[in-house]
Amino acid sequence: MNAATPTAPTTPPTATPTDSHGRPVRLGLRENRLQFTLLVIVNVCVGGLVGLERTTVPLIGSETFGLTSDLAVFSFIIAFGLTKALTNLAAGALTARFRRKQLLLAGWLIGVPVPFALAYAPSWGWIVAANVLLGLNQGLTWSMTVNMKIDLVGPARRGLATGLNEAAGYTAVGVTALLTGYLATSYGLRPVPELIGVVFVVAGLALALVVRDTAAHVALELAQHAKPLPSGEDTGLKATFARTSWHHRSLRGASQAGLVNNLNDGLTWGVFPLLFTDHGLGLAAVGLIKGLYPILWGIGQIPTGHLADRIGRKPLIVTGMLVQAGGFVLALALLDRPMLAGVLSAVALGLGTAMVYPALIASISDHAHPAWRANALGTYRFWRDIGYAAGALLAGLLADWLGLNATVIAAAVLTAASGLLAARWITENKED
DSSP states (O other): OOOOOOOOOOOOOOOOOBOTTSOBOOOSTTTTHHHHHHHHHHHHHHHHHHHTHHHHHHHIIIIISOOOOHHHHTHHHHHHHHHHHHHHHHHHHHTTTSOHHHHHHHHHHHHTTHHHHHHHOSSHHHHHHHHHHHHHHHHHHHHHHHHHHHHHHOGGGHHHHHHHHHHHHHHHHHHHHHHHHHHHHHHOSSSHHHHTHHHHHHHHHHHHHHSOOOHHHHHHHHHHOSSOOOTTOOOSHHHHHHIIIIISHHHHHHHHHHHHHHHHHHHHHHHHHHHHHHTTOOHHHHHHHHHHHHHHHHHHHHHHHHHHHHHOSHHHHHHHHHHHHHHHHHHHHTTTSHHHHHHHHHHHHHHHHHHHHHHHHHHHHHHSOTTTHHHHHHHHHHHHHHHHHHHHHHHHHHHHHTOHHHHHHHHHHHHHHHHHHHHHHOOSOTTO
């Protein structure tokens, strides 16, 4: 009598994870294209709101309110940068207590008064206060859109996801800067250019109500993550801040590059309108220069984000910082022909920043475990957006002391040095 052949044990199939509404959850851009697209449109509104200030506000300070100190004029950028940086840092920790969608909605509610304050402020102090609200708005809304997109796509397409996110935001910054320049030429510095921000606030708030939260996607990635969280590794904000700011070599390299990159942006935000109007350009021309820089920065991130997934993060980061340094050199070398100087410097700064921006965020995501990635991104974005305040403070002090030209030279030197530090510190090894 033959022995019975044992029957292989059957393993029940793993259940497909679902979100809070019972919908199946999968990672990937194609699988989440609708939600991803909605978040891209949300970030268009986020960028459009901050783009209101790129062309007109420095001139409102000097011409409408009669400010004579460059540092006083740039104080609105300092207020914005400090508030946004601290909000970015808090946003990572807040994701442990609140859902990303809740924080996105909170950011839009805080932003509601901003366009009205910019349009009708009776004194410069109101402009500065509006920029505190704008910093809170940008810190929450931009942080959540980038985190939610990274949550949706998973690890394979982070470069493209961050590229699309930043492209949407910064293209909107540029188009709005260009539009406000032309509106200011026809209708004056206020209130018409600033009131287009009402459209961005209403649309952003409405879309934030529609998008779904991504908590289930984070849980799925954690379950699938190949590298388990090391035993005893602290995932809290304090430990992650230290790890991202200094202890981890690649995270440190990305953080300092992000800081200097936005130092450039904060500096040009305040300096370029004053520099080029001093050399004879009108509001429309300054609006073109101030719009071209973030438009190229924005659109360029779509191919550079994809390229960062193919060739790695480091080559784009280092090259991009050096290209930006060259942009400052062009601005001064050709200043006797200010329109040419402005356009060529804007092109170099825009393309250089497009190389850097998605690659830096993707590099942070590469080296951060999903359990503490939100805090790592918050820390990186803290250092990056401190750059706005540092750039405005540096610009104001140097411009008052040595003039606008010396300020541009300092930016070129700092940017080149940051690129060399990035080359030394950042690696592509995700296990380091």
